Ligand SMILES: O=C(CO)[C@@H](O)[C@H](O)COP(=O)(O)O
């Protein structure tokens with residue numbers, strides 16, 4: 001069963017709680033929180049305070065996507081704020097295995113994200129330690145960008161790699177996901193779809209979620 005994590009990057013932040021409740025009531029499975037630092041990516045967004053406000057707005061799991069340099073400095077704060085899953089970028093972590101174990105020691109599930117151009121090989125030696133692989137289908141930094149089709153082939157590669165290691169990991173895709181690109185990803189093996197603009201720019205969020213699930 002495909003799960004959907006709407007990204008709050010696309011909400012009207014003056015109405016954060018109402019926006020989160022609207023997708024929870026519409027049937028969302030998680031809430032995706034995009035954290036950007038102006039260094040790893042050319043944009044600044046959310047810190048632990050907004051993650052904590054999101055925590056108080058919903059019972060859904062919080063899926064925190066850290067697009068930041070030196071994430072070890074902030075992982076404890078995001079877990080204390082209520083993150084259930086913390087995902088770091090392989091490109092930002094020279095000691096990825098250590099960072100993954102820091103997330104787990106703090107009590108959250110651990111994910112590793114890779115940019116569209118990064119080969120999946122970097123995941124090989126941490127796949128046994130993680131709960132989630134996030135394959136970026138846009139260059140990270142902004143919502144509302146166009147889906148990069150060449151990233152799709154990496155989905156099946158990760159699925160095969162995880163299968164070979166007997167690992168049941170989430171395969172999450174993020175960026176430019178809509179009713180046309182979602183099926184490309186789910187057919188290749190993605191089981192968790194992040195969608196910001198597609199869900200939050202529609203008045204009927206339940207219909208948007210159904211369409212993403214291919215219903
Ligand atoms: O991590 C990111 C962007 O860096 C994403 O989570 C986007 O926020 C998704 O937004 P849409 O492409 O669905 O509008």
Ligand SMILES: [Co+2]
Nearest residue numbers: 034065174194
């Ligand atoms: Co994201």
